[in-house]
Amino acid sequence: MQKVSSPSDVKRGRVLAHLAMLLFAALIAGSFSFGGLAARAMDTGVLTFLRYVATVFVMGFLAYGVSRQPFAWPKQAWRFLILGGLISFYMLTMFKALEFTSPVSTGAVFTLMPLMSAGFALLINRQKTRAAVLTSLVIAAAGAVWVIFRGDINAILAFDVGQGEMIYFTGVLAHAIYVPLIRTFDRGEHPVVFGFWVTVFATGFLALRAGPYLADVDYAAVSPLVWWSLAYLAVVTTAITFMLLQFASMRLPAPKVLAYGYLTPSFIILLEGVLGHGWVTLPVVAGALVTALGLAWMAALKD
Template identity: 25%
Template sequence: MITDIAVRQRLLAALGLALATLCWGGNSVAARLSIGEIPPLTLSFWRWALVFCLLIPFTARQVSKERDIIFKHKGKLVVLAITSVSAFNTLLYLAAQSIQAVNVALIQVGLPFICIVLSIPLLGVYPKKAQSAGLLVAAVGLLAIFSKGDVNVLLALDFGRGDMIMLLAVVIWALYTVLLRRFAIPLSGHVLLTVCVGIGILFIAPFYLWEFLTQGGFEMKASTVCLLAYVTVFASIVAFLSWNYGVSILGANQASMFNFLIPVFSALIAIPVLGEGLQTYHFLGAGFIFAGLWLSGKR
């Protein structure tokens, strides 16, 4: 009976992680659609402000009940909020200003291997030989994407600004994923999300105000409302609750492997919606990355 419950629990965790990656695959497309519609820092700020407004009526009572735990772990919660809410998504929207949604998604699949590296000092978990081999193979795939298949770009170390911003975003998200497991703060998922969003907004606000004063705001129309609705409900609330549950059950390393689904979902949406085409270097990079996944999971 216990085994059956554990199996069902792990299955639900896997489905939750798959749902999260589907929502985030769409988030890459939304980031590209926002160009010329909503400035990147403005999109990040209002996304999380709206999320907080939607969550707090339902979670305020539980947040109040768990306030002692919140204050006890306030330092850890600040770190989780900055790495997840404040930094990652803001950097993603900035990166999407200059690179395709497919690139945004493909770079995110480097997350499992960055998690493996960070798990060594932070969790004391060392990779198996197969994981190490997978890490090296996947690194080749990431370099192929960064260089757009041009060896001269690698030799000159002339990577695109958007690609490097996205890589930084992925490193920060990997840090959040590992720390989420390390801290293991005893808060329910919706309370953890509410607190992180509330704290994260405070750190985004100064940058949003700077952007608003220098570039202005955005026009409220059907397209911008739909964009905000998607990133608020699906890319935030649904995705984060599903992701946090999956990490709590399967662990950071296993959960991070589901990020390989992001480029699949992103491409399926971006090709018809944005008219983006897949280039040879996309297939080359993806081939090495998925080979790295296969190696890392090979017994």
């Protein structure tokens, strides 16, 4: 007989889900410095492929630890084919877009994801987003854009949607579909086992892109710091953040889950200051506070 969760258990789960997504945003922010370092040392397609190969081993170890049984081909494997394809497409478009545009512009495109996810959640899961939640998302997005452009109104007005932004927009679209599909495709698997198969299929797609370039990299000449960065990307940014995303997606509506991505620019700014790379101006801090207030309001609203 299936155990029915009590209201207190549900409430506790939602609080933990919000905390998980706060940690998610902080860990993703930390990956920008390490990812930028690694990306300068090798082809981005190869880098992403190697990152996911390492993640497969990490997730496989964790999956075996929770299931305590040999791996068997998953039931309805087409689910993981779709999810792995969406994630790999998002990763590749992000790196491809950066060949044409700046991280600032791609960050502005990224802020569209929660609102897009709200639309897909309605279409896929019949999950309606209340007007108050949408309003809080818009407020949080406005603060995030202000932070991304460092409080420069002229930089915002001069934003020009070019080839890079359009490429990344297609990737953001794929990621926005991915989150509501997690709930739709859930068949009761443990989140770690579910995540393992998503990374396996994503790695297969990435191999198609990286294959022709794998032999061109002089691996012996790659700095140890790059390998440490790759390890951070594989273990922390991919494996751990995936489990956090999976945990939160089963307890919160998709727009609330992705809204925490708005905090990533603020965490990046904070990290850069702590590392001694300089602190931002007060107008930028004000934008970060607007985002935080928008998210706090959203978290307090009923799902």
